[in-house]
Amino acid sequence: MNNTSRILCKALQGKIMSAEQAAALIPSGVNVGMSGFTGSGYPKAVPAALARHITEANKDGRKFRISVWTGASTAPELDGVLAEADGVEMRLPYQSDPICRKRINAGQMEYLDIHLSHVAQFVWFGFLGKLDVALVEVAGILEDGRLVPSSSIGNNKTWLDQADKVILEVNSMQSARLEGMHDVYYGTNLPPNRMPIPLVKPQDRIGDPYMHVDLNKVIAIVETNAPDRNSPFSPPDENSRLIAGHILEFFEHEVKKGRLPKNLLPLQSGVGNIANAVMAGLNNGPFDNLTAYTEVLQDGMLDMIRSGKLSMASATAFSLSDDGLAEFNRNIEMYREKIILRPQEISNHPEVIRRLGVIAMNGMIEADIYGNVNSTHVMGSSIMNGIGGSGDFARNAYISIFMTPSQAKNGQISCIVPMASHVDHTEHDVQIIVTEQGLADLRGLSPNQRAKVIIENCAHPKFKDALLDYHKRAFEGSFGRHTPHLLDEALSWHRRFVAEGKM
Numbered sequence: 218m219n220n221t222s223r224i225l226c227k228a229l230q231g232k233i234m235s236a237e238q239a240a241a242l243i244p245s246g247v248n249v250g251m252s253g254f255t256g257s258g259y260p261k262a263v264p265a266a267l268a269r270h271i272t273e274a275n276k277d278g279r280k281f282r283i284s285v286w287t288g289a290s291t292a293p294e295l296d297g298v299l300a301e302a303d304g305v306e307m308r309l310p311y312q313s314d315p316i317c318r319k320r321i322n323a324g325q326m327e328y329l330d331i332h333l334s335h336v337a338q339f340v341w342f343g344f345l346g347k348l349d350v351a352l353v354e355v356a357g358i359l360e361d362g363r364l365v366p367s368s369s370i371g372n373n374k375t376w377l378d379q380a381d382k383v384i385l386e387v388n389s390m391q392s393a394r395l396e397g398m399h400d401v402y403y404g405t406n407l408p409p410n411r412m413p414i415p416l417v418k419p420q421d422r423i424g425d426p427y428m429h430v431d432l433n434k435v436i437a438i439v440e441t442n443a444p445d446r447n448s449p450f451s452p453p454d455e456n457s458r459l460i461a462g463h464i465l466e467f468f469e470h471e472v473k474k475g476r477l478p479k480n481l482l483p484l485q486s487g488v489g490n491i492a493n494a495v496m497a498g499l500n501n502g503p504f505d506n507l508t509a510y511t512e513v514l515q516d517g518m519l520d521m522i523r524s525g526k527l528s529m530a531s532a533t534a535f536s537l538s539d540d541g542l543a544e545f546n547r548n549i550e551m552y553r554e555k556i557i558l559r560p561q562e563i564s565n566h567p568e569v570i571r572r573l574g575v576i577a578m579n580g581m582i583e584a585d586i587y588g589n590v591n592s593t594h595v596m597g598s599s600i601m602n603g604i605g606g607s608g609d610f611a612r613n614a615y616i617s618i619f620m621t622p623s624q625a626k627n628g629q630i631s632c633i634v635p636m637a638s639h640v641d642h643t644e645h646d647v648q649i650i651v652t653e654q655g656l657a658d659l660r661g662l663s664p665n666q667r668a669k670v671i672i673e674n675c676a677h678p679k680f681k682d683a684l685l686d687y688h689k690r691a692f693e694g695s696f697g698r699h700t701p702h703l704l705d706e707a708l709s710w711h712r713r714f715v716a717e718g719k720m
Contacts (some may be wrong), residue, residue, distance in 0.1 A: 223357035223365075223387050224438060232438045236262035239384050239437035240270050245281040246306075247349035250340075251377030253295060254288035254534035255488060255513050256446035258369030260354045260386045262439055264295040271304035283304040286340075286348070288332060288371020288533065288561055289512075289605060290314070292446035301327065309345075310336045311603035322599045326474065330593060330603040333512065334565035337375040341407060348645040351380035355428070356391040358438075364425035366399045366558065368389050368445055369534030370428075374401055374560045377430045384437045385430075390444050394549045399558045400424045416569050419483050419510045422557065449538045450493050450516055456622045457494035459653035464618065465498050465576070467649065467656055471616075477576075483510035485570075485610045486518075487579040488536055491620055495578060500526050510575050512564050512606045514556065516541035522555045523548070531557045533564040565609040577614035579607040581621045584675075585637040586668040586688060587700055588644035588659050590619050596711055597638030604641050611646045623652035623677040631680035633671060635687045636707035650675050664700040665692065682714040 237376055243249060253259025264465075274281035283309035285299065296314035299305050308317060309329035320326040331339070339345050353373050357365040366373065368391055377383060402424035402698050406412060416423050453461070471477040481504055486492040496517025499507065509518055509530040516538055521527035523544070537545060545552055563569065570577075581592045582601065592595075593604055611617040619642065621632050632652065644664070650657045655674035659667045665688075672684045687710075691701035 221389070222440065223389055223393070224440070225360045225433070226358045226362045227360075228362065228432055229358060229435055229438055232435055233440065234437050236266040236439050238268075239263050240266035240415040242382070242384065242436055243267055243283065243350055243352075245274070245283065246281075247354055248284045248286060248346060249350045250286045250348050250372065250380055251291070251295060252288065252353040252367065252369065252371060252376070253279050253291035253371035255290055255536040256292050256448060257535045257537075258354050258367035258371065258445065259287070259291040259295050260352050261294055261388060261441045261443040263352055263384060264385060265298050268298035268302040271299070271302040275303065284308070286310070286336070286345070286372070286376075288336075288369060288373070290602065311605050313602045318600065321492075328600065330600065332546070332565075332604060332608045333561050333606040334567060337560070337562035338373050340372075340379050341378060347381070348376065348379045349381055351383045352386070353377060353383070354386045354388050354391075354441075356395050357393060358385070358387060359427070361429065362432050364430060365393075365396045366394065366401070366428055370399060370401065370558050370560050371533055372561060374403070374428055375562070377428060378572035380434065381492065382428055382436045383434045384439070385435060386439045386441050387566045388443065390442045392546055392549055394553065397426050398556055399426050399427070401428050402563050403429075405482050405562065414563065414566060414569055416718040419508045419531040419573065420557070424559075425521050436662050445535075445542075447537055447539045447542050451490050453490060453494035453497060456653040457491045458498075459618065460491055460620050460622075460651050461494040461498035463651050463656040464495055464620070465502050467658070468504065480504060480506040480508075482574045482576050482615055483508045485509070485511040485575050485577045485614070486515070487605070487639065488513050488515065489580055489609060491580060492578065496521055500524055510564075512561060513693050519544060519552070522552060527555070527556055529557075531559060531564065533559055533561040561606070565606045567609060567613040570610055570613040574615035574689070575610060575613070576616045576618070577607075577610035578618045578620065579611065581619045581632075581642075583621070583632045583634050583637055584619060584647070584650050584671065585634050586671050586684060587664045588646050588647045588650065589637045589640045590642040590650075591637040591639045592619075592641045593637035603656060607644060608646070611642050616648055617646055618649040618651060619647055620651040622664045623654045623675060624679070628677075630680065631677060631684070633676040633680065633684060635684065635691070635703060635710050636704075638711045650720075652677075654678075665698075
């Protein structure tokens with residue numbers, strides 16, 4: 218151990234080894250719970266070493282595969298290298314890696330896409346089988362064995378509790394000043410002994426700043442010094458600014474109607490440039506003393522904290538650009554007072570989301586004219602990334618908003634369609650749909666009323682007449698008129714783009 222080691226627990230110092238040695242302790246056929254959430258806090262060294270080991274085994278004809286469970290998406294150093302080595306049998310609950318995606322859609326990798334709030338409890342319930350190994354990045358190990366969490370928590374608490382064996386990566390690139398930012402709740406029990414989660418405001422701390430592990434389960438510790446995958450964000454384009462403008466105008470209307478307080482309600486925002494544009498709009502808008510109860514904290518929320526618009530943000534992970542990370546590290550003492558990182562079983566918990574009255578804002582691939590939303594699949598069968606936490610928030614939010622540009626593929630495809638090719642969020646969970654064209658408030662409307670509002674307010678003018686014509690003919694000629702469809706024609710809306718070679 219070197220003099221600057223963050224492994225202060227003497228009982229564990231004898232477990233320090235290389236990534237290659239640690240990877241050799243992971244056998245084929247096991248379930249491995251790995252840390253990581255949206256490119257932060259994932260193990261940086263052991264997955265690559267394991268991929269090399271798998272490649273060599275497969276060359277010798279020894280089929281070597283593991284199942285990989287995480288918090289959410291990770292990075293090429295984890296998902297990418299293991300997928301490239303053909304080393305993943307089953308992946309859950311979310312991924313965004315292009316190599317993974319290719320293998321999943323080719324039928325070469327099994328993929329279980331599930332709500333992020335379900336993962337930890339499914340493991341505790343035994344629904345997913347035994348967790349054999351936990352591979353978790355931490356920022357340090359204290360003298361008594363407590364673990365300082367890294368830049369994400371995700372499902373790490375559950376992995377450490379449930380796994381038979383534990384491998385820790387201690388990453389000195391993660392700021393030691395993260396210590397104290399986390400809130401790890403250990404009060405969750407299994408049915409029928411569950412108790413209410415005592416969290417009533419986003420700023421409430423109900424747990425421990427550290428994670429705990431049975432020291433006897435730790436079989437290896439690897440010291441690393443490597444950065445997270447920090448993804449750059451493009452400046453908001455015109456469509457993103459227009460979408461953000463529609464949402465801010467809606468918020469102002471709701472405040473005037475008395476349906477939202479002047480400081481709104483806790484905000485949840487998905488990942489991406491549109492989400493950052495909404496944050497930028499809020500940062501320049503009329504609302505003060507805002508709070509966030511979300512799963513991922515992006516650059517836009519850092520800007521809002523720095524300006525004073527956002528007083529507190531609760532999340533489970535960061536997803537920052539290089540500039541955002543530099544800003545965070547420069548002012549980490551200030552941010553540590555304004556940010557709480559929690560396990561995703563708490564950040565995404567339906568009970569807490571509903572109690573707090575969260576305003577959920579998430580992206581989508583397409584919505585149909587009745588308000589059903591597809592956020593995961595292209596052409597109904599090809600997975601993009603996964604549902605992530607959008608369903609956790611949409612189903613339980615005070616207001617559920619889905620947003621997208623009105624067209625895709627350089628204007629060849631409408632993102633408002635007669636029938637969604639895949640449904641992740643049913644019409645029952647979708648209250649607001651927003652494109653750059655406008656905002657459709659679906660609350661209190663029947664399916665036919667929703668169709669008229671969505672087409673009129675959200676569809677691109679290029680596709681509006683065709684959608685109106687479809688709805689008219691469907692109402693006149695379908696089997697039933699409550700949610701009228703011409704099924705063959707609705708499906709052909711998608712098929713024609715494949716036939717024309719546009720997908």
